[in-house]
Every structure is written in structure tokens, then in C-alpha cells.
Amino acid sequence: MLAELGQLLVALALATTLLTSGQQLWALQRGSLDAEAANRVLGAAALSSFVLTLGAFVLLATLFVSSDFSVLNVAENSNTLLPVPYKFAATWGSHEGSFLLWNLMLCGWTAALALASNGLAAGFRARVLTILLLLQAFFLLFLLSSSNPFERLLPAAVEGRDLNPLLQDPFMVIHPPMLYMGYVGFAVAFAFAVAALLERRLDPTWARWSRPWANAAWAFLTIGILLGSWWAYRELGWGGWWFWDPVENASLMPWLAGTALIHSLAVTDKRDALKSWTILLSIVAFALSLLGTFLVRSGVLTSVHAFATDPQRGIFILSMLTLIVGAALVLYALRTRDIGLGGRFGRLSRESFLLANNVLMSAALGAVMLGTLYPLFAEVISGRKMSVGPPYFEAVFVPLLLPAAYLMAAAPGLRWKEDTLRTLLRPMALATAASLALASVWVLWLGPFKWLTVLGLSGGLLLTWGTLDHARVQLGKLAGDPQQPLALTARVRRLGASYWGMVLAHLGVAAFVIGVTMVKSYEVEKDLVMKQGQTVEVGQGWRLTFLGIDRVEGPNYVAQHGVFQLTEGAGQVIYRLEPQKRLYQAGRQVMTEASIHYGLLRDIYVSLGDPVQSRPTDAVSDLAWGVRVYLKPFMVWVWLACVMMALGAFTTLLDRRYRLRKAQAPAAAAAAVAGAGAAGA
Amino acid sequence: MRANLRLILPLLVLAALTVVFVIGLQGDPRKLPSVFIDKPAPAFALPELAEGQAVVTPESLRGKVWLLNVFASWCAACVTEHPHLLQIARLKRVELVGLAYKDEPADTRAWLQARGNPYDRIAVDREGLVGIDYGVYGVPETFVIDAQGVIRYKAVGPVDEGFFRAHVEPLLAQAGR
Numbered sequence: 001m002l003a004e005l006g007q008l009l010v011a012l013a014l015a016t017t018l019l020t021s022g023q024q025l026w027a028l029q030r031g032s033l034d035a036e037a038a039n040r041v042l043g044a045a046a047l048s049s050f051v052l053t054l055g056a057f058v059l060l061a062t063l064f065v066s067s068d069f070s071v072l073n074v075a076e077n078s079n080t081l082l083p084v085p086y087k088f089a090a091t092w093g094s095h096e097g098s099f100l101l102w103n104l105m106l107c108g109w110t111a112a113l114a115l116a117s118n119g120l121a122a123g124f125r126a127r128v129l130t131i132l133l134l135l136q137a138f139f140l141l142f143l144l145s146s147s148n149p150f151e152r153l154l155p156a157a158v159e160g161r162d163l164n165p166l167l168q169d170p171f172m173v174i175h176p177p178m179l180y181m182g183y184v185g186f187a188v189a190f191a192f193a194v195a196a197l198l199e200r201r202l203d204p205t206w207a208r209w210s211r212p213w214a215n216a217a218w219a220f221l222t223i224g225i226l227l228g229s230w231w232a233y234r235e236l237g238w239g240g241w242w243f244w245d246p247v248e249n250a251s252l253m254p255w256l257a258g259t260a261l262i263h264s265l266a267v268t269d270k271r272d273a274l275k276s277w278t279i280l281l282s283i284v285a286f287a288l289s290l291l292g293t294f295l296v297r298s299g300v301l302t303s304v305h306a307f308a309t310d311p312q313r314g315i316f317i318l319s320m321l322t323l324i325v326g327a328a329l330v331l332y333a334l335r336t337r338d339i340g341l342g343g344r345f346g347r348l349s350r351e352s353f354l355l356a357n358n359v360l361m362s363a364a365l366g367a368v369m370l371g372t373l374y375p376l377f378a379e380v381i382s383g384r385k386m387s388v389g390p391p392y393f394e395a396v397f398v399p400l401l402l403p404a405a406y407l408m409a410a411a412p413g414l415r416w417k418e419d420t421l422r423t424l425l426r427p428m429a430l431a432t433a434a435s436l437a438l439a440s441v442w443v444l445w446l447g448p449f450k451w452l453t454v455l456g457l458s459g460g461l462l463l464t465w466g467t468l469d470h471a472r473v474q475l476g477k478l479a480g481d482p483q484q485p486l487a488l489t490a491r492v493r494r495l496g497a498s499y500w501g502m503v504l505a506h507l508g509v510a511a512f513v514i515g516v517t518m519v520k521s522y523e524v525e526k527d528l529v530m531k532q533g534q535t536v537e538v539g540q541g542w543r544l545t546f547l548g549i550d551r552v553e554g555p556n557y558v559a560q561h562g563v564f565q566l567t568e569g570a571g572q573v574i575y576r577l578e579p580q581k582r583l584y585q586a587g588r589q590v591m592t593e594a595s596i597h598y599g600l601l602r603d604i605y606v607s608l609g610d611p612v613q614s615r616p617t618d619a620v621s622d623l624a625w626g627v628r629v630y631l632k633p634f635m636v637w638v639w640l641a642c643v644m645m646a647l648g649a650f651t652t653l654l655d656r657r658y659r660l661r662k663a664q665a666p667a668a669a670a671a672a673v674a675g676a677g678a679a680g681a
Numbered sequence: 682m683r684a685n686l687r688l689i690l691p692l693l694v695l696a697a698l699t700v701v702f703v704i705g706l707q708g709d710p711r712k713l714p715s716v717f718i719d720k721p722a723p724a725f726a727l728p729e730l731a732e733g734q735a736v737v738t739p740e741s742l743r744g745k746v747w748l749l750n751v752f753a754s755w756c757a758a759c760v761t762e763h764p765h766l767l768q769i770a771r772l773k774r775v776e777l778v779g780l781a782y783k784d785e786p787a788d789t790r791a792w793l794q795a796r797g798n799p800y801d802r803i804a805v806d807r808e809g810l811v812g813i814d815y816g817v818y819g820v821p822e823t824f825v826i827d828a829q830g831v832i833r834y835k836a837v838g839p840v841d842e843g844f845f846r847a848h849v850e851p852l853l854a855q856a857g858r
Binding site: 276280283284287291294314315318321322325326329330332333336337373376377379380 | 687688689691692695698699701702703704705706
């Protein structure tokens with residue numbers, strides 16, 4: 001019964017979105033849009049489609065938690081032995097379930113927008129909501145027609161096939177929802193851009209309205225990518241944290257576009273400049289989110305993430321992608337023909353630096369896209385399978401993104417519109433020299449001198465200094481009368497949440513640059529064969545002793561459980577590392593669970609390989625084991641850096657400038673209604 | 682002109698990507714070429730299914746083009762390809778060697794008796810150890826090995842009518858020259 005009810009709820013949501021958006025489009029077309037009335041209908045539709053999909057999602061989760069194997073999706077992706085949190089997470093472990101989650105997120109963002117957008121101009125709000133509901137209709141149609149998560153399996157299976165063991169990790173509960181929040185969140189910025197094009201409202205106001213939504217989506221995407229990367233680090237047992245896998249790249253591409261977008265939006269908001277860039281980036285960020293969904297779901301590329309792929313669905317997603325993005329791009333071509341970049345600015349100005357950021361991010365995006373899709377191009381053209389590896393990506397990424405760190409250090413200090421070389425060079429020259437010197441000393445102290453390491457570290461240091469120094473100068477400027485300076489807290493408040501969010505995020509980027517430079521330059525990897533009782537040196541000052549191995553039983557697996565003791569200095573025990581090698585029973589799959597001792601300055605990472613049998617008669621306790629030991633300096637910095645970036649972006653949401661005041665609304669609404677009439681005519 | 686390019690370029694990129702994706706979707710992304718292609722066939726020495734015969738080794742087949750067909754009595758897809766193997770055997774143009782993979786000899790014999798035996802020689806790989814050397818991950822698989830003992834082609838899954846002409850005849854033509 002529950003499965004049929006869930007299907008019914010999805011169908012109702014589809015009907016709601018299809019009818020409402022259809023009716024509004026028709027009204028828009030005829031020019032008979034009554035913005036106030038339309039907004040009431042659209043708001044109600046947005047909320048009901050959210051409640052309906054949420055209901056469907058809860059029902060599916062219930063089917064999973066109660067192990068109802070008469071539902072195909074449950075039988076294929078769950079198992080009675082699966083612990084309850086994973087049963088719940090298995091709800092989005094399959095293609096069908098994850099697409100339902102995707103839809104739920106889209107409905108959630110739309111409902112949030114409907115609730116938080118009362119201050120928007122009525123005609124504009126009506127268009128944004130119509131576009132979002134239309135998107136919902138598309139994706140709900142896809143869900144029902146080719147990815148129904150509620151399909152029955154009759155007769156019911158006795159036991160489920162189990163969730164892919166790779167997905168049985170606490171991060172499975174949180175990583176996909178965060179990633180999807182980010183992906184789908186760009187739909188809002190997309191809708192804002194398309195609505196602005198439709199209404200010919202290409203002024204700074206739409207950019208200001210769009211900013212908090214784009215920032216929020218970017219923050220979620222950052223968290224989602226961080227969790228995915230950390231998960232790979234813990235679970236895959238190779239000590240890596242970014243593999244340039246097509247699916248990782250699929251999440252990195254919208255992130256890069258989003259990074260360009262949130263900066264471009266700032267320029268359009270403040271200076272009415274870079275307009276066509278901002279519009280295009282809004283479209284591209286969402287297009288790449290759809291592309292990411294397509295790449296993961298269609299199986300068009302070979303990937304370790306190919307959990308649930310199906311070419312038929314690929315065609316469907318591809319048609320939708322082409323239709324949605326194509327329509328938006330046609331609109332872009334028609335409507336931005338005459339506006340160009342908008343506000344003018346000098347060659348040396350904050351705008352020009354932010355434009356450089358757009359260009360660098362877009363170039364990096366292009367490079368990732370080329371590397372990711374090249375195997376596909378090559379196969380289409382020459383019929384040969386090939387792959388593009390990390391060396392390519394690292395070779396193109398570093399020269400594109402390292403300069404960005406240096407530019408970022410200077411950019412906030414530049415004046416809008418026009419600045420002089422002197423104001424740029426005076427503080428920066430000395431700071432750059434100082435950071436290079438400091439980084440050189442650091443590198444020489446740690447070991448052999450490498451230029452790339454010096455440049456990376458100095459970039460991170462310079463960015464930290466530039467960001468903090470700018471904040472210091474800004475606070476100084478607000479002091480007012482030197483005799484009776486304004487209280488510091490008041491000055492901090494006056495700079496606004498948006499500013500402090502930027503400071504936090506930029507410091508995060510600095511930490512990221514330092515972390516990646518350190519881990520890439522100084523990581524130590526040892527492939528060892530260890531016998532019980534044996535001790536090895538790890539880096540300088542740590543010793544790892546193999547205490548032994550035993551067998552433990554988990555709820556749905558049995559594991560070889562290794563115990564290692566980490567000692568520091570003169571034998572002081574600091575940690576017990578317990579890596580496992582698990583055999584999952586339902587699918588007979590083997591998984592490694594690495595054990596990691598986290599530290600602010602280094603991680604020590606142990607993963608268990610296979611037993612090495614030297615004589616066939618060896619008893620289990622005598623076996624030597626393959627062991628991988630890694631020393632990862634500053635690894636934690638990478639994770640903390642991503643958290644700082646995301647928190648920075650969330651902080652900007654608190655800014656008063658984004659709070660839409662009712663007071664402005666009537667005038668704006670009147671203008672919008674007039675605009676709506678004009679656009680419809 | 683420049684302004685127009687700025688407007689049209691995104692659409693062109695989208696169109697190009699769509700075309701590539703549509704073509705890309707026709708292929709099977711999981712069909713990866715074997716790493717064994719153009720490598721010497723791994724050596725083995727396995728007992729012959731028919732008792733009293735010499736062990737089967739790749740060395741003994743040097744100088745001939747031969748096929749190594751991995752099969753088993755428990756394998757459903759092997760039934761599908763069986764008629765095609767019989768056809769190849771009737772041509773008598775190549776040595777057809779069967780690798781009875783993870784199978785009981787008695788079962789293999791019964792299976793061949795019921796369906797006819799296309800093989801010139803049959804190596805018994807009860808534990809599947811030789812299968813590991815050849816990277817077998819599904820049965821049936823067929824390796825085409827040239828006169829120099831180098832693997833030239835690997836078919837995963839049942840061979841079909843076109844298999845011999847497409848992958849074996851060119852080698853025979855080369856060897857004949």
C-alpha cells in the first residue's frame with residue numbers, strides 16, 4: 001500500500017507543478033498576468049509540491065527501514081542485516097532513490113524561495129517560481145516515467161541484495177544530500193537569471209536577489225565535495241583524497257562555475273558590470289549540475305562511481321539537459337545582445353581582478369571538462385578507449401589556480417572602477433617578498449628546495465596576510481574621530497556579514513593552498529610487509545608496532561581486524577590504529593577500512609593489505625601482512641579549509657543587504673507589473 | 682562579429698557536447714579492452730580431459746594460429762556459442778583448444794557428449810588458476826593466439842557467426858603469406 005501511495009504523491013506533485021507552471025506560462029504569454037494573484041497560486045503550488053515529494057520520500061524511507069522486499073528498489077539495495085542508519089541511507093543508494101532525493105531538494109529550494117521572497121518584485125517572483133515549477137515538472141516526469149522508485153517486485157524477494165559495501169559508511173547518510181543541495185541549489189540562480197532575461201530586468205537588483213541563493217548553493221556544494229573527498233580518503237584505502245575521477249570532476253565543474261558566479265554576481269550587484277558574464281555563469285553553473293547528474297546516471301563515462309547506470313535514462317536526461325539549457329542559452333543570445341558587460345571599468349580595478357577570477361575559473365573549468373570528456377571524444381572519433389590521468393589535471397590546474405591565490409590577496413584592497421599601480425604595489429610588493437622569503441626558509445628547513453612548494457606556501461601566506469590586512473585597514477577607516485573612536489564591535493558590525501563571510505572564505509582558500517602544497521610535497525607512502533610484533537619508523541619521531549590481527553564480526557560482514565600501536569618519542573603510546581579488511585556477506589565483496597590518526601600537522605594512515613603466505617603451513621598468527629602506511633602532512637587543513645569556505649558563504653546570508661524589506665516592495669511591484677505587461681506584449 | 686560569437690558560442694558548445702554524448706551513449710562504457718592483447722599467452726601445463734593424453738601447453742601449439750576457448754558445463758552462455766564453435770571446428774583451419782574452467786571432468790565429458798565436441802584439445806583447469814593468469818572474469822571467453830604465441834584478440838561472452846571472419850581469418854591470411 002505504502003509504495004502505491006508514494007507513487008500517487010509523486011503523481012500529484014507532477015500534476016500540481018505541470019498545471020501551475022503551464023497556466024502561468026500561458027498567462028505570461030497572453031500578457032494577462034495578474035502578478036499578485038499569480039504569486040499566491042505559485043506560492044501555494046511550490047509548498048504543496050514540496051509537501052507531496054517530502055511525503056513520497058518519507059514513504060520510500062519507511063519501505064527501506066522496514067525492509068519491504070516487495071519493492072524492487074528495496075530488494076536491490078537493502079538487506080535485513082543492514083544497520084538501520086544505512087537502511088535509511090539506502091533510500092538514496094539507487095538511481096531511483098537518489099533521483100527522488102534530487103527532486104525533493106529541488107522542491108525544497110523552491111518552497112524556501114516561495115517563503116523567503118515576499119519582498120521581491122511581484123512580476124519577477126512570479127517568473128522565478130514559474131521557471132522552478134517547470135523544472136520540477138520535467139524532473140518529476142522523468143522520475144515517474146523511467147525511474148520509478150516505488151516499482152513492485154512480485155512475488156517479493158525473501159532477502160535483499162544489499163547496499164553496495166562501498167556506500168556503507170556514515171558519510172553515505174550525509175554526503176549525497178549535501179551534494180544534491182548544492183547541485184540543485186544552482187537551479188535558483190538559474191531561474192533568477194532566466195527570469196531577468198524574460199523580464200529584461202538586467203539591472204543590479206536581480207543580481208542582489210540572486211546572491212544569497214547562489215552563495216548558499218555554493219556552500220552546500222563545497223560541503224558535499226568535502227565529504228565525498230574525505231570519504232574516499234577513509235574508505236578506498238589508497239591514501240588518496242582526490243582522484244580526478246569523472247564523477248568527482250562532475251561535482252568540481254559546477255563548483256568552479258559557481259565560484260566564478262558568486263564573484264561575478266558581486267560585481268553586477270555593486271557596479272552593474274560583467275552582466276552578460278553573470279547571466280551566462282548562472283546558466284552554466286546549473287547546466288553543469290545537470291551534466292553531473294547525466295554523467296553519473298547514464299554510464300557514458302567509466303567511473304568508480306558507476307553504481308547505478310542505464311543508457312536509456314541517459315538519453316532522457318540528455319534530452320532534458322539540452323532542452324533546458326538550450327532554451328536558456330537562446331534566450332541569453334537574444335536578450336543580452338545589446339547590454340554587453342554593462343558598467344565600464346579601468347584595466348586596474350577591483351572589477352578587472354574579479355574578471356580575471358572569472359577567466360581563471362572558467363579556464364580551469366574548461367580544462368577539467370576537456371580532461372573528463374576527452375576519453376569520450378577520443379572514443380567517438382577514433383573508436384579507442386583511453387583515459388586521462390591525474391598528471392594532466394595537476395599539470396593544468398596548478399598554473400591556473402595558483403595565480404588566483406596571488407590575485408585574491410590583492411583584489412579586495414583595490415578600488416572599484418579605477419585604481420593605480422601604486423596602491424596595488426605599495427603594500428603588496430613588500431608582502432610578496434616577505435611571504436616568498438618566509439616560504440623559502442620553511443621549505444629549506446623541511447628538506448630539499450622546490451620552487452613549486454615555495455610558490456604554493458607563499459601564495460597561502462600572502463593571501464592570509466592580504467585578507468587580514470585589508471580587514472584591519474577597513475576597521476581603521478571606520479574608527480571615525482581619532483579622539484573618540486567608534487567601538488570595535490560596532491565597526492565589525494558595520495562592515496557587515498557579507499564582508500566577514502568573504503574574509504573567512506578567503507582565509508579558507510589560503511589554508512587550502514597551504515594544506516594541498518604540504519601534503520603533495522611532503523607525503524610519505526610506505527608499502528610494507530609486517531609480522532606480528534614488528535615495528536617501523538614513520539617519518540621523524542613516530543613508530544608503528546603491529547600488535548596482531550584478529551577476526552571480528554559486524555552486523556553484515558566479517559573482518560580481519562589489525563591492531564597497530566603508534567608511539568612517539570621514547571615509546572609514549574599516543575594512539576591505537578585499527579584498520580580492517582571486511583568481507584560483506586550478501587555480495588561477497590571485500591572492502592578496506594583505513595585507520596587514521598588525525599593531527600593538525602600530520603595524519604598517520606594505516607590500511608591493511610593481504611596476508612603474505614611464505615610457507616603453506618604457516619599458522620594464521622605467523623602470517624606476515626601487507627600494510628600500507630602513509631604520513632600525510634597538513635591533511636586536516638584541506639578539510640578545515642573547505643569548512644571555512646562553506647561557513648564563510650553561509651555567513652554572508654546573514655547580511656542585512658539581502659534581507660528584503662517590505663517597505664521597498666510596493667514601488668518595485670508597481671514597476672514589475674508594468675514591466676510584466678511590457679514583456680508579455 | 683565578436684559580439685555575435687559571444688552570444689552563439691555557448692550554444693555551439695552545447696550542440697557539440699550533445700552530439701558527442703548521443704554517440705557516446707551508443708557504446709558500452711564497461712567494455713574495456715583486455716590488457717592481454719599483444720602480450721605473449723601466459724604459459725601453463727594442464728592435464729588433457731581425455732585420459733592418457735599428454736598435458737596441454739601453449740608451447741606445443743607454437744607455429745599455429747589457435748583459439749583458447751574458456752568454457753564450463755555450468756555456463757549457460759556457452760550453450761549459445763556452442764554451434765558456432767562446432768562450425769569453426771568443421772572448417773579445420775585452426776587448432777581449437779578448450780579450457781574447462783572450474784568444472785568437474787565428469788560433468789564436462791557429459792556436457793560435450795550431449796552437444797558434440799568441437800575441441801581439438803581440452804585442458805582441465807579445475808581450480809581456475811590458469812583462468813586467473815588469463816584474466817578470465819566471465820565465461821565464455823575466447824582468446825585468439827597467433828603463430829608466435831601472442832594473444833591478438835579476446836572475445837568476452839559468446840562468440841557469434843562473424844567472429845571467425847573478423848578476428849581469425851586475418852591472422853590466417855598473415856600466417857599464409
